[in-house]
Amino acid sequence: MTTLHVLSHSPFSDTRLSSCLRVLGTDDALLLTGDAVYALQPQSSPLKALEEKSATLKLFVLEEDLLARHIDCPQWATAVDYPAFVELSIHYDKVNSWL
């Protein structure tokens, strides 16, 4: 069973991202939305934690949230729009929203 993990909280103000990275399965993927896209803030420890896993991590990021916050999508991640978000939700067996 594969899982799409969806995060929407800032990694600087809580521990969802670090917990999620710890329990992420090899075939799982991670989608950053809302304030969770701050994890891609250059020269920050959340970005470093993601980069360390970048060789194997399937990382998707909601494009409009990147735009709003003026953050660039790294080459090893994939920026997606809402229709692609829906497709991802269907592609993976289940969606785990870290509310």
Place this chain on the structure above:
Amino acid sequence: MAKSLLIISRQAPWSGPGAKEALDLVLAGGAFDLPIALMFMDDGVFQLVPGQNAAALQQKNLQANLQALSMFGVDDVFACGHSLAERGISPAHLAVDDVHALSTDEVRALIDRFDQVITL
């Protein structure tokens, strides 16, 4: 003499009304000539990042309100240097002019200096 008031803004700009409400509070205080200051801390410092695009989320541009601070007589605007550094944000490239980045000791002294403090 009115009591001096320090507002500490800790919310990131696009996730809820917190950031705008803190700013509205400061602007209202400025309009009434209260001795008021604003400090950005934790995720609140993301409000100061240049090049943000509110239209991408169909929201109003918070940065226009930030530019109004000096017009409303609010000249004491600070940012927590620790929070900036943690997020890789350079104090030299902020969307608002004349924001003073403070060390932790200076933040402590700032809070001490004001009669009242509200953290949002």
